[in-house]
Amino acid sequence: MKYPFRNEPPTDFTQPENIDAFRRALAAVRAELGKTYPLYIGGEKIYTQDAIVSTNPSNPAEVIGRVSAATPELASRAVETAAQAFENWRRVRYDERARYLFEAARLMRLRKHMFSALMVLEAGKSWIEADYDTGEAIDFMEFYGREMLRLGPAQPTAAPPDREVELFYIPLGVGIVIPPWNFPNAILTGLTSATIVAGNTAVVKPASVTPVIGAWIARLFNDELHLPPGVFNFVPGRGGVVGDTLVEHPKTRFIVFTGSKEIGLRIFERAAKTQPGQPWLKRTILEMGGKDAILVDETADLDAAATGIVAAAFGYQGQKCSACSRAIIVADVYDALLAKIVERTETIQVGDPAEGPHVGMGPVIERAALAKHLEYIVAGKAEGRLAFGGQAIPTATGGYFLQPTIFTDIPPTGRLAQEEIFGPVLSVIKAKDFDDGLAIANNTEYGLTGAVFSMRRDRLERARHEFHAGNLYFNRKCTGASVGAEPFGGFNMSGTDSKAGGSDYLLLFTQAKVISEPV
Ligand code: NAP
Numbered sequence: 282m283k284y285p286f287r288n289e290p291p292t293d294f295t296q297p298e299n300i301d302a303f304r305r306a307l308a309a310v311r312a313e314l315g316k317t318y319p320l321y322i323g324g325e326k327i328y329t330q331d332a333i334v335s336t337n338p339s340n341p342a343e344v345i346g347r348v349s350a351a352t353p354e355l356a357s358r359a360v361e362t363a364a365q366a367f368e369n370w371r372r373v374r375y376d377e378r379a380r381y382l383f384e385a386a387r388l389m390r391l392r393k394h395m396f397s398a399l400m401v402l403e404a405g406k407s408w409i410e411a412d413y414d415t416g417e418a419i420d421f422m423e424f425y426g427r428e429m430l431r432l433g434p435a436q437p438t439a440a441p442p443d444r445e446v447e448l449f450y451i452p453l454g455v456g457i458v459i460p461p462w463n464f465p466n467a468i469l470t471g472l473t474s475a476t477i478v479a480g481n482t483a484v485v486k487p488a489s490v491t492p493v494i495g496a497w498i499a500r501l502f503n504d505e506l507h508l509p510p511g512v513f514n515f516v517p518g519r520g521g522v523v524g525d526t527l528v529e530h531p532k533t534r535f536i537v538f539t540g541s542k543e544i545g546l547r548i549f550e551r552a553a554k555t556q557p558g559q560p561w562l563k564r565t566i567l568e569m570g571g572k573d574a575i576l577v578d579e580t581a582d583l584d585a586a587a588t589g590i591v592a593a594a595f596g597y598q599g600q601k602c603s604a605c606s607r608a609i610i611v612a613d614v615y616d617a618l619l620a621k622i623v624e625r626t627e628t629i630q631v632g633d634p635a636e637g638p639h640v641g642m643g644p645v646i647e648r649a650a651l652a653k654h655l656e657y658i659v660a661g662k663a664e665g666r667l668a669f670g671g672q673a674i675p676t677a678t679g680g681y682f683l684q685p686t687i688f689t690d691i692p693p694t695g696r697l698a699q700e701e702i703f704g705p706v707l708s709v710i711k712a713k714d715f716d717d718g719l720a721i722a723n724n725t726e727y728g729l730t731g732a733v734f735s736m737r738r739d740r741l742e743r744a745r746h747e748f749h750a751g752n753l754y755f756n757r758k759c760t761g762a763s764v765g766a767e768p769f770g771g772f773n774m775s776g777t778d779s780k781a782g783g784s785d786y787l788l789l790f791t792q793a794k795v796i797s798e799p800v
Contacts, residue, residue, distance in 0.1 A: 670686035
């Protein structure tokens with residue numbers, strides 16, 4: 282049995298040797314930029330004419346790589362191939378499958394800074410955020426491997442003495458894995474490793490703005506780990522081109538998706554429609570957006586609250602499903618806390634994160650995202666008062682930089698308080714008192730994360746019952762869930778509450794079979 286699960290320790294970037302090591306990794310990744318990457322179908326590498334060209338959001342002229350793009354025909358072939366591979370993979374023992382994951386985790390750990398440095402360049406992550414992303418990917422593999430060791434043997438039932446009863450968690454079949462770009466290592470690796478370790482075969486479609494990190498993961502699993510061919514198929518391709526084919530294919534057994542509400546709902550509806558020749562009901566595991574709030578009352582430690590709000594609002598440029606996009610503050614401490622929030626935001630250095638660990642905010646992911654955020658800033662000026670930022674930051678490289686932006690006096694039902702922006706735009710909302718604040722916090726269609734800063738036990742207890750969010754934190758920020766410790770998933774339009782990184786998660790990738798025999 283493996284040693285107990287432990288989270289991967291973060292890299293301490295105050296240490297000069299760690300800074301040097303990360304700079305060397307950045308240089309090594311830069312030496313690999315511009316390469317061409319294949320699809321993997323049944324272990325075969327396929328290069329296509331059409332390619333997705335991935336560029337650096339800090340410097341869009343810098344090409345990260347060219348990744349082959351699947352057609353609907355190739356996507357369909359990948360599902361057929363995965364269905365064939367399933368016939369062998371499902372017979373592989375659970376502990377053998379777990380060992381593959383432990384070995385994949387070891388391989389990724391060996392080149393941890395390389396994976397993280399690639400995300401600095403391809404996704405615009407700060408060093409700390411990129412390091413966390415790779416650490417989380419490793420955590421998922423280590424955690425789900427151990428979970429499979431727990432769930433693989435026959436499970437106990439309350440069988441009477443005259444019967445031998447065994448309950449096994451057996452795999453489902455072909456899983457379509459569709460991750461977003463914002464945790465391009467952790468989420469892609471997490472969704473795929475859960476799929477595979479449970480005995481399913483995977484068809485993985487990475488997000489189109491971060492396909493190179495996906496290609497590196499596909500290379501690790503296929504060329505370095507030597508998983509049996511067809512277990513990890515890799516079909517990059519634009520969602521609008523290959524998405525429906527993958528979801529609707531009659532041999533698709535389940536879809537595990539993380540991304541926006543709009544695409545999640547589309548998948549939910551299309552997966553529900555049975556296709557000719559489809560012998561099962563497709564399962565969907567959908568994790569979607571958020572409009573997450575931090576609620577602060579007059580008893581709170583305002584310094585801790587300000588630090589938490591700023592970290593959760595602007596970490597990775599606010600491009601986290603768990604980001605604090607609403608700070609709901611009771612009237613008594615509204616002005617005092619706002620001043621502290623602005624003071625801390627002023628110290629954030631925005632720039633190309635490749636420059637060093639001092640850069641706190643990099644670019645937003647793409648030009649279209651920058652344009653969308655600027656539209657929200659126009660709307661915010663009509664709805665409330667601009668307290669900080671609000672401008673794109675022009676640079677010689679044409680990177681997609683935006684100031685961290687704070688709006689105050691935003692009405693709780695306005696666009697800025699209701700719609701997921703997914704960028705560095707914080708709406709500060711005034712509540713009359715704690716009760717009013719709780720009502721405002723719950724008044725969105727989402728229910729992903731939330732936090733309460735208060736010193737009053739009775740209020741925390743109320744929030745425990747009434748704040749409707751999948752992940753609720755007290756006296757800490759609403760981002761940064763740890764695998765194993767804080768299983769992650771949301772309510773309502775935030776998704777199916779799958780609780781990634783938790784002990785219920787792998788069950789979603791299996792079905793239970795009971796075998797009973799008189800003795
Ligand atoms: P997105 O636009 O919904 O894309 C997510 C994935 O879906 C991408 O791989 C995308 O491919 C693919 N896709 C697009 N159209 C599709 C279709 N018709 N059929 C099947 N797949 C399709 O989301 P995103 O911009 O990548 O990510 C940001 C969103 O993810 C935010 O809403 C955020 O809150 C959410 N998120 C949620 C969680 C969570 O745990 N709840 C975690 C992280 C992010 P292309 O890239 O090729 O379009």
